[in-house]
Amino acid sequence: MGAKASRTEKHILAKAREIFSKKGFKNVTMQDIVDACDISRGGLYLHFSSVEDIFLAVLKAEDSIGSDNEASSENVEGEGDYLDGISVSTKLSASDRFAAFLKEQKRFILRRKDGLSLALMEYYSGHNSSPDNNYIKGRFDDCVHTIEEIISDGALSGEFECEDVAGFARNLAYVLEGLKTMATVVSISEQTVDKEMFYILQGIVPVDQYINN
Amino acid sequence: MGAKASRTEKHILAKAREIFSKKGFKNVTMQDIVDACDISRGGLYLHFSSVEDIFLAVLKAEDSIGSDNEASSENVEGEGDYLDGISVSTKLSASDRFAAFLKEQKRFILRRKDGLSLALMEYYSGHNSSPDNNYIKGRFDDCVHTIEEIISDGALSGEFECEDVAGFARNLAYVLEGLKTMATVVSISEQTVDKEMFYILQGIVPVDQYINN
Amino acid sequence: MGAKASRTEKHILAKAREIFSKKGFKNVTMQDIVDACDISRGGLYLHFSSVEDIFLAVLKAEDSIGSDNEASSENVEGEGDYLDGISVSTKLSASDRFAAFLKEQKRFILRRKDGLSLALMEYYSGHNSSPDNNYIKGRFDDCVHTIEEIISDGALSGEFECEDVAGFARNLAYVLEGLKTMATVVSISEQTVDKEMFYILQGIVPVDQYINN
Amino acid sequence: MGAKASRTEKHILAKAREIFSKKGFKNVTMQDIVDACDISRGGLYLHFSSVEDIFLAVLKAEDSIGSDNEASSENVEGEGDYLDGISVSTKLSASDRFAAFLKEQKRFILRRKDGLSLALMEYYSGHNSSPDNNYIKGRFDDCVHTIEEIISDGALSGEFECEDVAGFARNLAYVLEGLKTMATVVSISEQTVDKEMFYILQGIVPVDQYINN
DNA sequence: AATGAATGAGCCTTCATTCAT
DNA sequence: TATGAATGAAGGCTCATTCAT
Numbered sequence: 081m082g083a084k085a086s087r088t089e090k091h092i093l094a095k096a097r098e099i100f101s102k103k104g105f106k107n108v109t110m111q112d113i114v115d116a117c118d119i120s121r122g123g124l125y126l127h128f129s130s131v132e133d134i135f136l137a138v139l140k141a142e143d144s145i146g147s148d149n150e151a152s153s154e155n156v157e158g159e160g161d162y163l164d165g166i167s168v169s170t171k172l173s174a175s176d177r178f179a180a181f182l183k184e185q186k187r188f189i190l191r192r193k194d195g196l197s198l199a200l201m202e203y204y205s206g207h208n209s210s211p212d213n214n215y216i217k218g219r220f221d222d223c224v225h226t227i228e229e230i231i232s233d234g235a236l237s238g239e240f241e242c243e244d245v246a247g248f249a250r251n252l253a254y255v256l257e258g259l260k261t262m263a264t265v266v267s268i269s270e271q272t273v274d275k276e277m278f279y280i281l282q283g284i285v286p287v288d289q290y291i292n293n
Numbered sequence: 294m295g296a297k298a299s300r301t302e303k304h305i306l307a308k309a310r311e312i313f314s315k316k317g318f319k320n321v322t323m324q325d326i327v328d329a330c331d332i333s334r335g336g337l338y339l340h341f342s343s344v345e346d347i348f349l350a351v352l353k354a355e356d357s358i359g360s361d362n363e364a365s366s367e368n369v370e371g372e373g374d375y376l377d378g379i380s381v382s383t384k385l386s387a388s389d390r391f392a393a394f395l396k397e398q399k400r401f402i403l404r405r406k407d408g409l410s411l412a413l414m415e416y417y418s419g420h421n422s423s424p425d426n427n428y429i430k431g432r433f434d435d436c437v438h439t440i441e442e443i444i445s446d447g448a449l450s451g452e453f454e455c456e457d458v459a460g461f462a463r464n465l466a467y468v469l470e471g472l473k474t475m476a477t478v479v480s481i482s483e484q485t486v487d488k489e490m491f492y493i494l495q496g497i498v499p500v501d502q503y504i505n506n
Numbered sequence: 507m508g509a510k511a512s513r514t515e516k517h518i519l520a521k522a523r524e525i526f527s528k529k530g531f532k533n534v535t536m537q538d539i540v541d542a543c544d545i546s547r548g549g550l551y552l553h554f555s556s557v558e559d560i561f562l563a564v565l566k567a568e569d570s571i572g573s574d575n576e577a578s579s580e581n582v583e584g585e586g587d588y589l590d591g592i593s594v595s596t597k598l599s600a601s602d603r604f605a606a607f608l609k610e611q612k613r614f615i616l617r618r619k620d621g622l623s624l625a626l627m628e629y630y631s632g633h634n635s636s637p638d639n640n641y642i643k644g645r646f647d648d649c650v651h652t653i654e655e656i657i658s659d660g661a662l663s664g665e666f667e668c669e670d671v672a673g674f675a676r677n678l679a680y681v682l683e684g685l686k687t688m689a690t691v692v693s694i695s696e697q698t699v700d701k702e703m704f705y706i707l708q709g710i711v712p713v714d715q716y717i718n719n
Numbered sequence: 720m721g722a723k724a725s726r727t728e729k730h731i732l733a734k735a736r737e738i739f740s741k742k743g744f745k746n747v748t749m750q751d752i753v754d755a756c757d758i759s760r761g762g763l764y765l766h767f768s769s770v771e772d773i774f775l776a777v778l779k780a781e782d783s784i785g786s787d788n789e790a791s792s793e794n795v796e797g798e799g800d801y802l803d804g805i806s807v808s809t810k811l812s813a814s815d816r817f818a819a820f821l822k823e824q825k826r827f828i829l830r831r832k833d834g835l836s837l838a839l840m841e842y843y844s845g846h847n848s849s850p851d852n853n854y855i856k857g858r859f860d861d862c863v864h865t866i867e868e869i870i871s872d873g874a875l876s877g878e879f880e881c882e883d884v885a886g887f888a889r890n891l892a893y894v895l896e897g898l899k900t901m902a903t904v905v906s907i908s909e910q911t912v913d914k915e916m917f918y919i920l921q922g923i924v925p926v927d928q929y930i931n932n
Numbered sequence: 933a934a935t936g937a938a939t940g941a942g943c944c945t946t947c948a949t950t951c952a953t
Numbered sequence: 954t955a956t957g958a959a960t961g962a963a964g965g966c967t968c969a970t971t972c973a974t
Contacts (some may be wrong), residue, residue: 088933104419121933125970133365163962189453204478205317205411216478247492254489255464257471261410265417265429276467279460301958322943333960338945340958530845532745536948546956551949624844629741630904631837642904673918680897680915681890687836687900688893691843691855702893705886709922727937748964759939764966768936 089127092117093141096134101195105135105202135203144198174234181226182281185256186273188264198264224253252280302340305330306354309347310409318348318415348416352428355409387447394439398469399486402476410477436466465493515553515563523564527621531561531628534558561629568622600660607652611682612699617688623690650679657710666710678706728766731756732780735773736835744774746839774842778854781835813873820865825912828898836903862892881922891919 095116099108108131114121128134172180188195204216227249234240242248255276262268308329314322321344327337341347385393413429424430440462447453456463468489475481521542525534538657545596554560564620598606630642652674660666670676681702688694734755738747747770753763765775811819839855850856866888873879881887894915901907 104319104415106415107419109967111967121970122936123934126933141380198415201411201416201418202317202319205320205415208305217475220475237955244492244495247488249467250489251492254471254475255467257474258467259471261414261474262433262467263471264414266424266427271966275460276463279457279464299958323945324943334944335946336959343944367970523942530745530841532841533845535946547949548951548957549955550787552954625843627837627844628743628745628841631746631841643901646901670918670921673914676915677894677918680901681893683897683900684893684895685897687840687896688855688859690840692853702884702889705883705890707951725937749966750964760965761940761967762938769965 085263086127088119088123089137092119092124092127092134093122093138094235097138097142099197100135100199103199105131105199108135108199132203135199138196139200174230174239177235178227178230178240181230183279185223188269188276189256189259189268189273190270201264218258220253223251223256227252255280299340301332301336302350303354304331305337305347306351310355313348313351313412314409315451316412318328318344318412319419321348345416348412349480351409357495361399362374377493387443387450387452391440391443391447394443398436398488399483402469402472403483403485404412410473433466435468436469437462440465455468507537512553514543514545518545518550518560519564519567521624522560523568526561526564526625529625531625532555534561534625542667558629561625564622565626580620600665602657604653604656604660604666608703611649612696615694615699616696623686627690640676646679646683649682650675653678662707668710670674681706725766727762728776729747729780731732731758731763731766731773732777736777736781739774739838740835742838744770744838747774747838774838776837777835781813813869813876813878817866817869817873817879820869821916824862824895825909825916828895828902828907828912829909836899840900859892859896862895863888866891887922894919922929 092113096108096113099112099116103112108123110124110131112130113134114124117124128137200216228245231240231242231245231248235242235245259268259276260274305326309321309326312325312329316325323334323337323344326344326347327334330337341350410429417427417429441458444453444455444458444461448455448458472486472489474483518539522534522539525538525542530540536547536550536557539557539560540550543550554563596606626642654671657666657668657674659672661668661671685699685702731752735752736745738751738755743750749763749770751758752770752773753760755761767776768868815891843853845856868885870881870884870887874881874884898907898912899916
């Protein structure tokens with residue numbers, strides 16, 4: 081919670097992330113984390129008060145490094161913020177951004193098994209959380225929003241042809257969600273994901289950038 | 294399959310179903326079920342030996358109810374068997390069958406609040422069961438297969454226009470899967486489902502029958 | 507308890523005996539007996555009220571058939587009771603009786619693993635029973651008494667030479683007890699038992715009868 | 720072997736020993752030990768993972784105490800090592816060593832009321848452990864070996880007269896084993912033990928040293 | 933800050949025993 | 954008599970959490 085996560089805390093979170101990826105949420109015990117961190121039981125409690133506490137901290141940390149893992153339109157175009165030059169020149173095309181978005185989604189789907197999604201699911205399923213702080217719901221909404229943004233930009237610039245942007249965004253978001261579900265439960269190949277994405281994109285545009293993974 | 298399921302067992306499975314849909318799989322304890330069923334610890338063990346055992350029984354029960362309630366293309370057209378008239382005339386059109394299929398899927402998604410998909414995901418994701426006896430995978434594959442069958446029939450009869458039947462089927466199946474997942478986690482309105490289905494159908498045909506729920 | 511053990515009860519006791527032989531006392535459950543007897547739980551309780559009850563009944567039954575299993579001097583010589591002729595003529599020699607006694611002890615030691623001794627031990631060890639109704643103590647005392655009787659008879663008749671009959675009897679009884687203990691815990695060969703008995707007998711007499719097992 | 724046994728562990732083993740000697744092995748539960756030790760369930764599991772684990776630890780502890788307290792022929796003569804005088808003169812006679820051995824056995828038998836043999840028998844009889852790591856078997860073999868050694872030394876020096884050393888050793892060992900068993904089950908007086916030992920020794924020698932307990 | 937032994941609640945599972953039929 | 958479903962107590966084990974050092 082403190083502004084400066086101590087070296088120890090970072091270490092704990094890194095190790096904890098691995099564990100959550102591997103074992104989900106419900107099966108992780110304080111002991112697991114203690115063992116992985118080479119820290120004492122008491123020492124761990126000095127920093128975090130429960131497994132949930134740690135999990136939430138992992139999630140928060142995830143978000144701040146999020147630009148590496150989860151593509152958001154903001155992040156992709158945001159690099160311009162650090163430039164004092166002409167922001168237009170740094171603005172990526174809608175196609176580029178969409179390609180980046182899909183690439184990111186694909187990466188997320190494929191590495192699913194060593195990601196946090198299982199843990200997330202377990203965490204939220206035991207939690208009757210309100211829709212507002214529901215991670216999956218939030219993820220879905222972000223996804224729809226990002227797609228809409230990109231596609232409507234692309235429609236304006238002539239890169240995409242799409243009459244029903246909202247419909248397309250929702251449709252794609254559901255397909256991605258379906259893929260994520262299946263990936264959680266079954267091993268999914270890269271080809272499967274590619275096939276699906278291509279199918280959707282047919283209705284819109286050429287997808288050259290996406291092809292070169 | 295369930296001929297011998299005693300009154301008690303049915304009661305247990307019904308209660309257990311509620312619990313699984315509320316709490317997922319991993320969070321459910323024998324104690325939870327005992328409490329919900331107003332049964333004794335020992336009494337429960339008399340019928341089921343573990344949470345997994347109960348979960349599997351819930352799934353099996355689900356299937357047998359399913360065959361009564363859930364439309365499959367075979368069932369829908371099968372009614373002709375009981376007619377002594379010209380069987381051809383009883384053959385439903387592809388449109389009718391597709392409408393029935395979608396109606397069924399919609400019903401399934403909407404009653405999802407008391408659905409098992411979260412539990413299913415938790416169960417299978419910690420389970421490395423072979424794809425063959427994986428319930429979700431099986432459900433998905435059935436879904437794809439049913440859609441393909443209907444659509445290709447419809448394409449032959451001129452009811453549908455679809456160049457890539459397999460692609461369409463997969464796409465729709467993923468959307469449905471995504472809807473199921475979201476429905477588990479968030480309340481989803483009938484409009485939401487309708488909107489999504491309409492979007493997909495645009496690419497294919499008029500869907501008059503589907504409209505009158 | 508009733509004077510006439512019903513057919514059912516005899517059946518139960520027979521099956522129970524097998525089970526106690528195999529599993530000792532502590533590990534035997536009512537369920538085990540129910541299963542073995544093809545009887546219902548309730549049915550069993552109609553006859554016996556607990557595992558202990560059954561075990562005690564098995565023991566009592568054992569005693570009445572005891573002449574088959576456990577040699578006592580009375581039994582060996584008692585056959586005369588059924589003769590109306592001259593009882594003296596039916597009286598076995600001390601040597602014969604001793605041989606029979608030892609043969610019986612040997613048989614008992616060797617078949618230890620499928621006897622009731624383990625069950626007995628377990629039963630009494632959880633039972634702070636007074637020395638008087640302590641089975642092992644009783645067995646030991648009987649043993650000493652029998653030996654004394656036989657040996658002193660034999661000393662009178664000149665068959666045995668033994669200055670300290672009581673000492674000899676106790677000594678032999680302890681050796682037998684030691685053999686029984688070892689047999690409970692380790693597999694003991696017939697040779698081992700023979701060797702030990704011969705050693706003891708050296709101090710007394712020829713033991714021809716014993717040799718032909 | 721026991722250097723690291725914490726104060727708590729020693730306390731647990733001491734209490735457990737009492738329990739095993741009172742209740743045997745199979746009747747002892749973790750709960751029994753928890754209650755006796757005034758320790759928490761979890762606390763006990765921190766040190767030992769099962770009743771068997773504790774029992775084995777008790778046995779091991781027994782052994783290490785044993786080497787301090789129990790006479791073995793080696794220990795008795797070994798004292799010469801610490802003298803700078805003529806080691807030959809410190810060599811104990813066979814009689815002395817035998818007296819010491821018997822005294823030790825007697826002490827062991829008499830304190831048997833809090834002895835473990837019942838538990839040992841129960842433990843091993845339900846256990847088919849290999850003879851090699853069988854505690855009782857090992858104890859018996861050691862006993863035989865020690866006796867043989869002493870007696871054959873004594874035979875050479877003329878202290879004892881014994882034609883069949885091996886036979887005598889086995890006989891004595893079985894008697895001692897029998898005494899140990901009986902002592903577990905019944906209260907045995909010092910006189911009883913003395914009587915038995917004297918009886919055996921008659922065949923060999925004067926036993927002056929043994930008399931002064 | 934850090935340690936790790938100890939606690940106690942909670943869940944799992946098995947049985948002896950009862951009781952309505 | 955006989956049945957077997959149901960009960961509840963008992964024992965096993967695991968963990969989150971605390972606390973003296």
